[in-house]
Amino acid sequence: MMERPLYFEFPSNLTVKKFLNKLGKSQDFEIFNQQYTIKTFYDSFDWRLYGAGINCELRQSKLCSELLLTNNKTGQLVARVETEDVPQFYQQFTDITFAQQLAPHLEMRALLSVCSLPLETYQVNILNKDQKTILRLRIDEYELLNNRIEICPLKGYEKAHKNIAHFLQEKIDLSAAPYSTVLNEVLKQQGKRPQDYCSKLVINLKPDMRADKACKLIYKQLLQAIEINEVGTIANIDSEFLHDFRVAIRRTRAGLSQFKNTLTEEAVTTHASFFAWLGKITGKTRDLDVYLLSYPQYKALLPLTLQNDIAPLYDFLVQKQTEAQKELAEQLSSYEYRRQLVAWKEYLHEKLPSETLEANAGLSIYQLANIRIKKVYQMVLKEGALIDKDSPAEALHDLRKTCKKLRYLMEFFQSLYPEKEIKQLIKSLKGFQAILGDFQDYEVQELSIKEFSTEMMQNHVPANTLLAMGVLVQYLDSMKCNAREQFSEQFALFIEPQNRAMFKQLFSVKEA
Amino acid sequence: MTIIATYNIKGGVGKTSTAVNLAFLAAQENYKTLIWDLDPQGASSYYFRVKPKIKGGSKALIAGERELDGLIKATDFDNLDLLPADFSFRNLDLVLDERKKPTQRLKKLLAPLAEEYDFIFLDCPPNISLLSEAIFEASQLLLSPIIPTTLSLRTLEQLKKHIKDNKLKKIQLLPFFSMADRRKKMHREIIETLALQHPDILNSVIPYASDIERMGLERMPLAGYIGKSRSTEAYKSLWQEVKMFV
Numbered sequence: 001m002m003e004r005p006l007y008f009e010f011p012s013n014l015t016v017k018k019f020l021n022k023l024g025k026s027q028d029f030e031i032f033n034q035q036y037t038i039k040t041f042y043d044s045f046d047w048r049l050y051g052a053g054i055n056c057e058l059r060q061s062k063l064c065s066e067l068l069l070t071n072n073k074t075g076q077l078v079a080r081v082e083t084e085d086v087p088q089f090y091q092q093f094t095d096i097t098f099a100q101q102l103a104p105h106l107e108m109r110a111l112l113s114v115c116s117l118p119l120e121t122y123q124v125n126i127l128n129k130d131q132k133t134i135l136r137l138r139i140d141e142y143e144l145l146n147n148r149i150e151i152c153p154l155k156g157y158e159k160a161h162k163n164i165a166h167f168l169q170e171k172i173d174l175s176a177a178p179y180s181t182v183l184n185e186v187l188k189q190q191g192k193r194p195q196d197y198c199s200k201l202v203i204n205l206k207p208d209m210r211a212d213k214a215c216k217l218i219y220k221q222l223l224q225a226i227e228i229n230e231v232g233t234i235a236n237i238d239s240e241f242l243h244d245f246r247v248a249i250r251r252t253r254a255g256l257s258q259f260k261n262t263l264t265e266e267a268v269t270t271h272a273s274f275f276a277w278l279g280k281i282t283g284k285t286r287d288l289d290v291y292l293l294s295y296p297q298y299k300a301l302l303p304l305t306l307q308n309d310i311a312p313l314y315d316f317l318v319q320k321q322t323e324a325q326k327e328l329a330e331q332l333s334s335y336e337y338r339r340q341l342v343a344w345k346e347y348l349h350e351k352l353p354s355e356t357l358e359a360n361a362g363l364s365i366y367q368l369a370n371i372r373i374k375k376v377y378q379m380v381l382k383e384g385a386l387i388d389k390d391s392p393a394e395a396l397h398d399l400r401k402t403c404k405k406l407r408y409l410m411e412f413f414q415s416l417y418p419e420k421e422i423k424q425l426i427k428s429l430k431g432f433q434a435i436l437g438d439f440q441d442y443e444v445q446e447l448s449i450k451e452f453s454t455e456m457m458q459n460h461v462p463a464n465t466l467l468a469m470g471v472l473v474q475y476l477d478s479m480k481c482n483a484r485e486q487f488s489e490q491f492a493l494f495i496e497p498q499n500r501a502m503f504k505q506l507f508s509v510k511e512a
Numbered sequence: 513m514t515i516i517a518t519y520n521i522k523g524g525v526g527k528t529s530t531a532v533n534l535a536f537l538a539a540q541e542n543y544k545t546l547i548w549d550l551d552p553q554g555a556s557s558y559y560f561r562v563k564p565k566i567k568g569g570s571k572a573l574i575a576g577e578r579e580l581d582g583l584i585k586a587t588d589f590d591n592l593d594l595l596p597a598d599f600s601f602r603n604l605d606l607v608l609d610e611r612k613k614p615t616q617r618l619k620k621l622l623a624p625l626a627e628e629y630d631f632i633f634l635d636c637p638p639n640i641s642l643l644s645e646a647i648f649e650a651s652q653l654l655l656s657p658i659i660p661t662t663l664s665l666r667t668l669e670q671l672k673k674h675i676k677d678n679k680l681k682k683i684q685l686l687p688f689f690s691m692a693d694r695r696k697k698m699h700r701e702i703i704e705t706l707a708l709q710h711p712d713i714l715n716s717v718i719p720y721a722s723d724i725e726r727m728g729l730e731r732m733p734l735a736g737y738i739g740k741s742r743s744t745e746a747y748k749s750l751w752q753e754v755k756m757f758v
Contacts, residue, residue, distance in 0.1 A: 156593075
């Protein structure tokens with residue numbers, strides 16, 4: 001079996017020149033090439049590639065410019081493409097293999113440059129007596145990091161690989177270095193760390209913390225998420241910035257409505273209207289993002305003979321999204337937005353009164369969490385039980401909103417409960433929400449596409465485009481009906497006795 | 513995986529240099545490529561500076577005691593590997609003859625490499641024998657260099673007859689002119705006449721050139737030591753033509 005590449009780090013005082021001198025005493029070698037290189041690491045904003053154990057780096061030198069995907073533990077090459085520029089989205093790669101490797105990890109996220117560093121790279125070939133290369137060494141000489149060497153085995157010359165590895169460790173005293181350390185070390189030097197952003201909410205609360213203090217802590221984290229995603233939202237880097245921006249807004253709104261009587265009513269009223277406005281101004285762009293992201297599915301739903309006819313819908317959506325995005329960027333760059341956001345931030349950093357004024361402010365956060373989750377859970381049970389096959393769509397939409405509130409509450413407070421149990425309950429709620437979400441999404445999409453067709457008709461689109469859109473509406477409608485039919489089954493699963501017992505046990509009010 | 517044999521009943525017609533240079537061009541296009549040096553003289557192994565020796569020799573190889581993958585050596589070029597020759601290959605006919613279904617043997621041995629390689633070039637020894645029949649069974653394309661002489665043309669006729677008589681319908685014969693010396697009137701005339709008589713002969717013509725002969729000194733494919741020449745362009749053109757049949 002072919003050996004894997006091995007990686008070693010030079011001690012800080014070992015230059016490449018010194019190393020080659022030492023190597024030359026026992027091996028015949030040639031420097032195949034030596035060149036100044038710029039290495040740039042790429043990942044999505046939320047580190048999807050890093051999280052999947054993939055390293056994405058662009059190596060640019062006079063000789064070539066190549067983008068490499070490697071396993072960040074073993075260094076094994078996953079895909080390689082010669083390119084001067086790095087496309088933002090996986091769909092923009094002309095190399096299908098490369099795109100296929102990126103697609104499941106990146107999805108809709110853009111590839112962004114994480115950090116760059118200059119280096120001198122050497123390819124050194126170890127030769128046998130016939131001057132045949134039996135092993136390749138790649139040496140990276142850095143200015144700011146210790147140099148590194150990769151021993152690349154060649155098929156059929158495994159013995160040479162083992163001998164050199166032994167020689168480097170025993171005679172030159174190099175230490176084995178995991179492949180991924182370069183990125184980590186560069187980030188460390190820049191005061192950054194990998195995976196410094198994650199869209200998941202992680203809030204560590206202490207059960208006996210005063211409720212008003214804990215709520216402010218939650219709001220502060222959500223505000224941080226808003227601020228982090230703001231630039232990407234305005235610049236429209238990818239649709240996930242706006243998505244995460246909106247989720248943080250929705251969570252803040254849910255907090256303002258659900259953490260009852262913890263902060264002053266005046267503060268809640270003032271800031272709730274700001275977040276309601278934010279929710280409103282971001283809605284249109286997000287909806288259009290969703291339609292654009294769903295476009296490949298829309299196309300795939302159609303019969304083959306109509307798949308090309310739907311193309312004008314895509315152009316229409318792009319145009320609408322561009323307009324909506326421009327408007328949104330203007331709103332988010334406005335004085336009014338900035339003023340209200342700063343006011344909220346200042347409010348969150350204001351010192352809390354030592355004597356609590358609001359009814360629930362003095363409770364422990366554990367007590368408040370139990371009260372609120374229990375209450376909203378009861379609402380879900382009640383609203384769900386009232387829904388039968390004749391209930392109007394609004395009843396399902398209301399239930400969906402209540403479920404969302406419950407989900408946010410459980411996520412805000414999950415650190416207060418045993419991890420395994422709370423995760424299991426969130427998972428079961430998520431499953432139930434999926435069917436409610438599908439029902440809502442298909443209905444909204446069906447209506448929107450109908451509206452778009454009216455608008456597009458005025459632009460004189462071909463008749464077949466409208467026909468394709470009509471067929472699409474039909475498919476969306478049947479999927480909506482399908483989701484509606486599954487409701488009672490999914491609700492029954494959600495309220496099964498074991499789940500109910502766990503809800504009851506976990507959220508019964510006890511002392512912290 | 514496409515298996516391309518460079519074959520001619522006659523020796524010294526440019527089979528090895530064709531296999532080596534086309535395999536190199538395929539590898540340059542990022543196709544995972546393997547050359548199997550089936551000629552006991554080991555010329556393609558020599559060109560890649562690989563020792564013409566395999567563990568266990570032809571017997572162990574044909575018996576399937578050793579997987580081909582374990583015998584493969586990387587060349588000095590990316591994407592290009594070599595399965596070296598062995599002097600015992602001079603007896604490959606006899607070894608094959610001892611097996612059941614001898615003509616299917618190479619095909620079976622090569623099958624596990626389908627995942628790993630896009631192209632396999634078989635650099636074949638001259639003659640027509642049991643080994644050649646096994647090569648015909650295993651290959652999709654039979655690339656046959658012909659020197660523009662009357663004798664070479666006779667061997668092409670023999671090869672065509674053999675393919676027809678043995679009903680080898682799956683293999684595509686691709687003859688092309690090799691070692692063509694434009695200074696020789698006879699070469700020029702034969703090329704012109706035959707191009708009309710035999711439309712199956714490829715358009716690319718590999719010249720008789722000193723830079724190709726230098727391969728033995730340089731011990732590497734042509735493009736490894738020469739930038740651009742009539743010879744390199746001729747091999748490129750031949751490779752483009754061959755790819756149209758893949």
